[in-house]
Amino acid sequence: MIAAGVTTSGMEGLVALPIVLPLLGAALAVVFGAWRQVQRWITLVTLVGVLGVSITLLVEADSVGYVVQSAGGWAAPLGIALVVDRLAGIMLVVSAIVLLAVAVYAIGQAGEERRRVAFHPMYLVLAAGVSASFITGDLFNLFVAFEMMLAASYVLITLGGRPDQVRSGMSYVVISLVASTLFISALALLYAATGTVNMADLSQRLGDLSPELRTGFSLLLLVVFGIKAGLFPLFFWLPDSYPTAPGPVTAIFAGLLTKVGVYAIIRTQTLLFEPGETMGTVLLWVAGATMVVGVIGAIAQDDMKRILAFHIISQIGYMILGLGLFTVAGIAGAVFYVIHHIVVKTALFLVAGLVDRRAGSSRLSEVGGLVRSAPVIAGLFLVPALSLAGLPPFSGFLAKFALVDAGVEAGSWWIVATSLAVGLFTLFSMTKIWAGVFWGEADEAPEREPVVSGRLGSPALMVVGTVVLVVVSVGFSVAAGGLYELSERAAQDLLDPSGYVSAVLGARP
Amino acid sequence: MTVLLAAVTALLFACGAWLLMQRRLTRIIIGIGLLGHGANLLLVTAGGRAGRPPIVAADGSTDLSALSDPLPQALALTAIVITFGVTAFLLALGYRSWQITSDDMVEDDLEDRFLARRRAADGPEAAVDDGDPITSELDVGEGS
Numbered sequence: 001m002i003a004a005g006v007t008t009s010g011m012e013g014l015v016a017l018p019i020v021l022p023l024l025g026a027a028l029a030v031v032f033g034a035w036r037q038v039q040r041w042i043t044l045v046t047l048v049g050v051l052g053v054s055i056t057l058l059v060e061a062d063s064v065g066y067v068v069q070s071a072g073g074w075a076a077p078l079g080i081a082l083v084v085d086r087l088a089g090i091m092l093v094v095s096a097i098v099l100l101a102v103a104v105y106a107i108g109q110a111g112e113e114r115r116r117v118a119f120h121p122m123y124l125v126l127a128a129g130v131s132a133s134f135i136t137g138d139l140f141n142l143f144v145a146f147e148m149m150l151a152a153s154y155v156l157i158t159l160g161g162r163p164d165q166v167r168s169g170m171s172y173v174v175i176s177l178v179a180s181t182l183f184i185s186a187l188a189l190l191y192a193a194t195g196t197v198n199m200a201d202l203s204q205r206l207g208d209l210s211p212e213l214r215t216g217f218s219l220l221l222l223v224v225f226g227i228k229a230g231l232f233p234l235f236f237w238l239p240d241s242y243p244t245a246p247g248p249v250t251a252i253f254a255g256l257l258t259k260v261g262v263y264a265i266i267r268t269q270t271l272l273f274e275p276g277e278t279m280g281t282v283l284l285w286v287a288g289a290t291m292v293v294g295v296i297g298a299i300a301q302d303d304m305k306r307i308l309a310f311h312i313i314s315q316i317g318y319m320i321l322g323l324g325l326f327t328v329a330g331i332a333g334a335v336f337y338v339i340h341h342i343v344v345k346t347a348l349f350l351v352a353g354l355v356d357r358r359a360g361s362s363r364l365s366e367v368g369g370l371v372r373s374a375p376v377i378a379g380l381f382l383v384p385a386l387s388l389a390g391l392p393p394f395s396g397f398l399a400k401f402a403l404v405d406a407g408v409e410a411g412s413w414w415i416v417a418t419s420l421a422v423g424l425f426t427l428f429s430m431t432k433i434w435a436g437v438f439w440g441e442a443d444e445a446p447e448r449e450p451v452v453s454g455r456l457g458s459p460a461l462m463v464v465g466t467v468v469l470v471v472v473s474v475g476f477s478v479a480a481g482g483l484y485e486l487s488e489r490a491a492q493d494l495l496d497p498s499g500y501v502s503a504v505l506g507a508r509p
Numbered sequence: 510m511t512v513l514l515a516a517v518t519a520l521l522f523a524c525g526a527w528l529l530m531q532r533r534l535t536r537i538i539i540g541i542g543l544l545g546h547g548a549n550l551l552l553v554t555a556g557g558r559a560g561r562p563p564i565v566a567a568d569g570s571t572d573l574s575a576l577s578d579p580l581p582q583a584l585a586l587t588a589i590v591i592t593f594g595v596t597a598f599l600l601a602l603g604y605r606s607w608q609i610t611s612d613d614m615v616e617d618d619l620e621d622r623f624l625a626r627r628r629a630a631d632g633p634e635a636a637v638d639d640g641d642p643i644t645s646e647l648d649v650g651e652g653s
Contacts, residue, residue, distance in 0.1 A: 192555035
């Protein structure tokens with residue numbers, strides 16, 4: 001049965017490319033392991049290609065709704081469906097931009113990137129895993145995509161093999177493995193109950209189960225993805241493990257990996273389960289607790305990277321807030337917040353890397369007066385920091401405004417009040433970093449020698465990578481109208497899964 | 510048979526979860542392995558009763574109701590390969606950790622200890638001896 005409204009556009013062939021291109025690039029990068037310059041070009045060309053394909057797919061998905069490819073010519077629900085809808089398209093484009101900017105930064109930094117053969121191949125496998133998580137229409141395939149992404153992240157987070165990396169990398173690997181085990185168990189139970197792992201098919205068949213069973217599955221998947229996203233109370237591993245990785249790796253983890261978890265939560269909670277009052281309340285409480293705990297945890301910290309890592313947690317709360325409202329405005333706000341946050345957070349961590357290099361430390365007590373000695377870094381910090389805190393006219397203000405507006409509309413006053421208070425604390429933390437790193441004097445000597453090089457004081461490519469992301473985040477507030485409308489259309493798709501279901505199940509191989 | 514498999518799954522999960530709570534790295538790694546086995550067994554159990562032939566029976570009949578579902582077995586196979594690879598990485602990481610510390614205890618978070626030391630420096634009454642042999646040992650070692 002071919003459902004009405006499913007059109008064939010000839011773009012289906014492109015759907016697999018964001019996964020295939022990086023994997024191909026990774027294989028090539030292994031072959032050319034002895035030539036670092038060739039590896040760099042392979043990475044850059046691959047990521048530019050992924051960006052181009054992603055933009056094409058987003059434009060196509062926005063005009064026809066869904067671009068579906070059945071891998072191997074097997075029609076869904078038997079085969080594995082690859083689906084690009086508006087949300088997946090947006091996520092693909094934003095992640096491709098961020099991956100590209102961070103790759104440029106890593107090449108400029110020439111730290112672990114130059115010393116280790118494994119950096120470029122692993123970075124590309126990570127890119128493939130992230131793209132696969134967004135595109136896949138099959139729950140077991142999502143598990144495989146997660147594992148691809150995580151396996152690469154295990155290597156990247158311990159690249160260098162320093163004692164602190166091994167220690168925190170160990171807890172990261174163990175906690176991710178526990179989440180994966182839970183994911184397999186959830187898949188086994190879902191398959192036993194419904195006989196399918198195709199998400200579109202699941203969406204239909206889960207309706208036949210009893211409501212209690214559905215709630216159980218919904219909570220189980222929330223826990224599985226909540227560990228990856230860093231939700232309260234499953235966030236404890238995050239601020240411990242992220243800051244020890246090499247600078248650009250931390251940035252990409254902070255910006256992208258947790259948001260893949262958030263994407264999976266948004267996708268499963270809207271597509272597989274009927275949005276209900278109870279689940280909405282659970283999500284709102286979790287969101288409130290995540291916001292508050294993250295922001296309070298940040299206040300006690302002394303290291304710039306740790307402060308920012310705690311803020312990831314608090315910001316995840318905002319995204320779940322938007323989802324928990326289960327209204328078009330709420331989910332549109334959440335989608336807008338996710339894309340704003342990916343770019344801004346990555347930019348802030350890249351700045352932290354610049355500070356670390358320029359001052360020899362990222363501790364507030366060991367750094368000071370950078371506004372005079374390195375005004376470029378100070379400027380690059382200021383824009384994303386104010387954006388993160390939600391000050392107008394930056395993208396963070398618009399994202400928070402959209403969420404608060406949606407919360408007021410839905411009448412959830414307490415969560416709106418919480419989110420505004422948390423915003424105030426975020427501003428406090430950013431001011432603390434500013435006062436500690438850019439103003440004043442260092443109280444103690446840094447642990448390493450500061451490195452000053454070039455006219456900007458930092459390698460030009462590192463600055464270029466950061467500038468690109470800062471400009472993109474400013475671009476978000478300039479183009480906010482169109483972007484919000486796109487998020488709104490994505491939210492409408494998410495709240496009406498019938499389009500997704502008929503597009504996937506009606507697609508011809 | 511399925512009840513037995515379910516019981517074995519439960520046992521594997523219980524042992525794995527208990528080992529995961531330990532402070533020794535080797536036990537944690539074994540615990541992860543057991544948890545993975547438990548999850549994979551659960552996946553196989555989802556395919557139906559044990560002992561049935563997959564795809565075609567020995568007498569050549571293809572009556573679907575008498576066959577076991579091959580898909581969960583394929584899924585389990587994928588999951589086993591992934592668990593195997595990641596466990597190998599975990600073992601390498603554990604070996605590296607042993608090379609560095611010549612001990613397989615899991616240490617506390619460095620930054621937490623740093624913050625705790627700063628709080629202790631602010632005032633003696635703020636310093637709390639939590640009775641943890643690892644943290645107190647380190648505090649003595651670093652002469653704080």
